Amino acid sequence: xxxxxxxxxEGTVRLGADPEGDRAxxxxxxxxxxxxxxxxxxRIERFLAPVAPYAVFCIGLNYRRHAAETGLDLPAYxxxxxxxxxxxxxxxxxxxxxxxxxxxxxxxxxxxxAVVIGRAARNISEENALEYVKGYTAGNDVSARWxxxxxxxGQWIRGKSFDTFCPLGxxxxxxxxxxxxxxxxxxxxxxxxxxxxxxxxxxxxxxSRLIAYxxxxxxxLPDTVIMTGTPExxxxxxxxxxxxxxxxxxxxxxxxxxxxxNPVV
Numbered sequence: 001x002x003x004x005x006x007x008x009x010e011g012t013v014r015l016g017a018d019p020e021g022d023r024a025x026x027x028x029x030x031x032x033x034x035x036x037x038x039x040x041x042x043r044i045e046r047f048l049a050p051v052a053p054y055a056v057f058c059i060g061l062n063y064r065r066h067a068a069e070t071g072l073d074l075p076a077y078x079x080x081x082x083x084x085x086x087x088x089x090x091x092x093x094x095x096x097x098x099x100x101x102x103x104x105x106x107x108x109x110x111x112x113x114a115v116v117i118g119r120a121a122r123n124i125s126e127e128n129a130l131e132y133v134k135g136y137t138a139g140n141d142v143s144a145r146w147x148x149x150x151x152x153x154g155q156w157i158r159g160k161s162f163d164t165f166c167p168l169g170x171x172x173x174x175x176x177x178x179x180x181x182x183x184x185x186x187x188x189x190x191x192x193x194x195x196x197x198x199x200x201x202x203x204x205x206x207x208s209r210l211i212a213y214x215x216x217x218x219x220x221l222p223d224t225v226i227m228t229g230t231p232e233x234x235x236x237x238x239x240x241x242x243x244x245x246x247x248x249x250x251x252x253x254x255x256x257x258x259x260x261x262n263p264v265v
Contacts, residue, residue, distance in 0.1 A: 001035065002171040002258075003027070003135065005050050005090070008042040019044060019171070033118050033134065047091040050137050050172035051116050053225040056083040057214055058141060060156065062229025063202045069232045078205050078213055083141070083227070084161035091170030094265045095142055095250065098162045104146035107244045110230035111188035111196050111252040113181060114139035115207055116172055121220040129211035132220075135172040136181055138252045138260040139227050140188075142166065145236050145243075167252075167262045168225070178256055181207045185255040186231060190248055198231030 004016045004024055016024025017035060022044050027035040060079035061067050067074055089095075097107055118134030141160065148159030178184070181200060188196035205213070210226055235242035244250065248264040 001174045001177065003035065003050055003174065004044070004169070004171050005048040005052070006044045007046040007048065009045050013048065014042055016042070016044070047093075047170050049088045049090045049168040050135075050170070051168065051223050051225060053085050053088060053116075053223050054221045055224045056085055056088070056166060056227065057224065058083055058160065058227040059205065059210060059229040062204050063198060063231040064204060065198065065202055065232040066230060066234070067204070069237050074204055078210060080214070081156040081160065083157070083166050087161050087163055087166040089164050089167050089262070091167070091260050091262070093167065093262060094164060095140075095167065095244065095262045096164045096265055097244065097246065098144065101144050101147070101162075104144075105243060105245075106145035106236065106241075108143045108145055108235040109188055109190060109195065109244060109250050110141035110143060110234055111186055111254075112139040112141050112227045112230050113184060113186060113200055113207075113254055114168055115181070115211070115226040115228060117211075117220045117222060117224040117226070118175070119222055121211065121215045123217065124212050124215045126206075126208040126212045129208040130175065130181075132211060133175040133207075134222070135174045136178050136257060137168050137172045138254045138257050139225075140167040140250060140252050140260065140262065141227050141230060142244075167250075167260055169260050171258060173257050184257075187253045188233065189251040189253070190242070190244070195235070195242070196231050196233035198233075200228070202231060203229060
C-alpha cells in the first residue's frame with residue numbers, strides 16, 4: 001500500500017492510500033499499524049510529507065562508493081547526526097536557499113532511502129529489526145556544505161537543518177511491499193542531469209543494522225524517520241562542484257517508491 005498525507009480542497013490534512021491523479025482513497029490509522037478506508041476520495045491539493053516525524057536520525061558515509069569518492073575510510077560504526085523535524089517538507093514543495101547561505105552558496109542534494117518506524121523500538125536485534133518498520137519513502141538530505149564544515153562546531157546538524165532541507169515523499173510504501181530494503185535502485189537528478197545512480201546494496205550498514213544500532217538503550221518512537229545515507233555523486237565532490245541554484249528541480253527516484261520532486265527557489 002502507498003500512503004500519502006495531503007491537504008484537501010477544504011484545507012484539511014488527510015491520509016490517503018494508493019493515489020491516482022489528484023485523488024486518493026482516504027484512510028485512517030487503526031492503532032495496530034494498519035489503515036482502514038473511509039470510503040471518501042478527496043482531492044489532493046498539496047502533498048505533505050507522508051509522515052510527520054518525531055525525530056529524524058541521519059546516517060553519514062553509508063555507501064562504499066560515496067566513501068571512496070570523498071577519500072575517507074569506511075566507518076567502523078554508523079556516522080550519526082540529526083535533522084530538525086521542522087525542516088521536513090513534502091513532494092512539490094520548494095527547497096528554499098537560506099538567506100544565511102548567500103555569502104557561501106554551497107547547498108547540495110543527497111538522495112536517500114528513508115525508513116519510518118512503526119512502533120516503539122528499543123534494544124532491537126538485527127534479526128527482528130524490520131518488524132518495527134512501518135514503511136519506506138524517498139528523502140533528500142539537503143545540505144549547506146559551508147555551514148556543515150565550518151559553522152557547526154564540528155557537528156553537522158546546523159548545516160543540515162535549515163527550513164525545507166528534508167523533503168520526504170511523495171508516498172510511504174508499507175513495509176510488506178518492500179521485504180528487502182537493501183536492494184533498491186536509487187538515483188538523483190538535477191534538472192535533466194543524472195547526478196547519483198546506485199543501489200542500496202552498496203550501503204555499508206544495512207537497514208536492519210541501523211535500526212538495531214540506533215535502538216541500543218534508546219527508544220525510537222513511532223514515526224521516527226531514519227535517513228540511511230546517500231550514494232556517490234554528490235555535488236561538492238564534483239570538479240567543478242555542483243550546487244543547487246534557483247529554478248533548479250531536484251528529483252529523487254527510488255525503486256518501488258517513486259519520484260520525489262522539489263523545485264529550488
